[in-house]
Amino acid sequence: MKFLADGMLGKLARWLRMLGQDVLYNTRLGDNELLGLAKAEGRVLLTRDFELYRRAIGRGLECFYVDGKQESDQLSGVAKRYGLELEIDMDKSHCPLCNTKLESAQKEQLKDKLEPNTYRYYDRFWRCPNCGQVYWQGAHWKQISNTLTQAQENKR
Ligand SMILES: [Zn+2]
Numbered sequence: 001m002k003f004l005a006d007g008m009l010g011k012l013a014r015w016l017r018m019l020g021q022d023v024l025y026n027t028r029l030g031d032n033e034l035l036g037l038a039k040a041e042g043r044v045l046l047t048r049d050f051e052l053y054r055r056a057i058g059r060g061l062e063c064f065y066v067d068g069k070q071e072s073d074q075l076s077g078v079a080k081r082y083g084l085e086l087e088i089d090m091d092k093s094h095c096p097l098c099n100t101k102l103e104s105a106q107k108e109q110l111k112d113k114l115e116p117n118t119y120r121y122y123d124r125f126w127r128c129p130n131c132g133q134v135y136w137q138g139a140h141w142k143q144i145s146n147t148l149t150q151a152q153e154n155k156r
Contacts, residue, residue: 002043003021003023004024004043005046006045006049009066010025011074012074015071016075017093017095017099019084019085020088020094035056045064046078047063048066064078064081072148073154075147075148075154076151088144090104095133098128098133100131102126104124124136
């Protein structure tokens, strides 16, 4: 399954990418371009714009109207509708910034890119082969798992 997120759903797009989904997101695309792209690439259109939602449904496209202001509400809504697991496996994650599938990286090769403490305390790293961004499950990971736990509870 592949997704296309409208310009208001950048955060949701990044979450879904971390969950391993292929999500296109580009704030420069207008409504007509979004509809055309969803059709051409067979992508599920995610939108917070009810008018766009109606147009998509009218054209027979798969479209999900994203409700809820909280990230966890939006996530649980999409996960419930499309049967997605709300668990992050970094070996399956796509880069939140550019949607390329991440690759696990050797710690030793990242020494120049990391803060000394990060290098000292963490052992598993992933790198985006497209944009070069490096990821690890650091101090911020607690917040990420809290949001996912909340979303899992909502999903029930
Ligand atoms: Zn990237």
